[in-house]
Amino acid sequence: MTGKRQAPTDCLEPSSKLARVAIPAIERSKGLPDYDDIPPASFDIAKGIRQNHARAIKKGDLDLVYFKPFLASATAKALYQWCLTALPWYKVQYRTRGIDIDTPRFTTTFGIDQAFKPGSSLSVYERKPRPIPAPLQALLDQVSQATGADYNFLLINFYQDGTNSITYHSDDEKFLGPLPTIASLSLGGSRDFLMKHKEDPKRKEKFLLEAGDLIVMRGSTQAKWLHAVPKRTSTVQPRINITFRKALNIAGTNNYYKYNVGDGPVHKLVNGRMQPVAGT
Numbered sequence: 001m002t003g004k005r006q007a008p009t010d011c012l013e014p015s016s017k018l019a020r021v022a023i024p025a026i027e028r029s030k031g032l033p034d035y036d037d038i039p040p041a042s043f044d045i046a047k048g049i050r051q052n053h054a055r056a057i058k059k060g061d062l063d064l065v066y067f068k069p070f071l072a073s074a075t076a077k078a079l080y081q082w083c084l085t086a087l088p089w090y091k092v093q094y095r096t097r098g099i100d101i102d103t104p105r106f107t108t109t110f111g112i113d114q115a116f117k118p119g120s121s122l123s124v125y126e127r128k129p130r131p132i133p134a135p136l137q138a139l140l141d142q143v144s145q146a147t148g149a150d151y152n153f154l155l156i157n158f159y160q161d162g163t164n165s166i167t168y169h170s171d172d173e174k175f176l177g178p179l180p181t182i183a184s185l186s187l188g189g190s191r192d193f194l195m196k197h198k199e200d201p202k203r204k205e206k207f208l209l210e211a212g213d214l215i216v217m218r219g220s221t222q223a224k225w226l227h228a229v230p231k232r233t234s235t236v237q238p239r240i241n242i243t244f245r246k247a248l249n250i251a252g253t254n255n256y257y258k259y260n261v262g263d264g265p266v267h268k269l270v271n272g273r274m275q276p277v278a279g280t
């Protein structure tokens with residue numbers, strides 16, 4: 001796992017946690033805010049894409065593409081601020097194998113799996129899926145174009161400070177299919193991104209992910225490697241990470257909303273810190 005600083009329960013956090021298809025208006029459900037209220041963005045993602053900054057990192061069963069950066073600095077900043085203030089955030093708590101888990105970061109997600117047919121009932125889902133807000137759909141389209149892969153979900157993490165983390169895991173759930181491509185965009189403060197091989201402990205990688213960077217994990221990377229953003233005791237600036245994925249079926253939608261939205265309150269930024277918002 002990620003070392004001594006990791007809270008023991010953090011180690012048990014499941015790895016689980018992204019529609020080019022337009023999602024129809026979704027009926028409101030209790031406990032979910034009105035997503036039509038997500039404000040539009042003043043920036044134009046398409047104009048903020050930096051070209052020709054991609055490097056392929058292929059070492060046996062490790063298959064990465066690192067865009068450093070993918071977004072121009074001003075666009076990365078504007079997107080960070082917009083995500084932080086416009087999106088509903090959650091701090092999901094759940095019980096697994098008899099242990100209470102408090103997710104050590106804030107999360108949110110948008111999207112619906114590929115099996116969903118527009119017009120069919122959404123009641124089969126454990127939690128109502130939410131349409132991808134326009135600025136994030138524009139971003140998803142650019143990431144899709146640059147990486148040559150399709151995505152239908154965005155999973156978004158907010159690491160408020162060094163106590164926030166994601167433990168070693170791989171995004172290898174069956175509902176992603178074999179050899180999934182997962183693209184991961186960093187915004188805000190820099191954080192270390194660690195990778196280690198599942199079978200060969202000598203094989204390790206470390207990347208300092210900075211604002212605007214996009215790292216893409218492809219091929220057998222999820223099957224053979226783990227990745228983590230460990231806790232830090234040194235001062236780190238708040239960071240947002242957006243991952244792009246393609247869930248093939250309902251299991252993906254149910255899993256992603258369970259672990260990234262859950263049933264608790266929405267959190268918003270109040271005086272620079274995330275706070276639960278009363279009444280939501």
Ligand SMILES: O=C(O)CCC(=O)C(=O)O
Pocket residue numbers: 017155157166171184193209227228229241243
């Ligand atoms: O924050 C990051 O860079 C990694 C996030 C991640 O691995 C995940 O959400 O599955």
Ligand SMILES: [Fe+2]
Pocket residue numbers: 169170171227
């Ligand atoms: Fe991951």
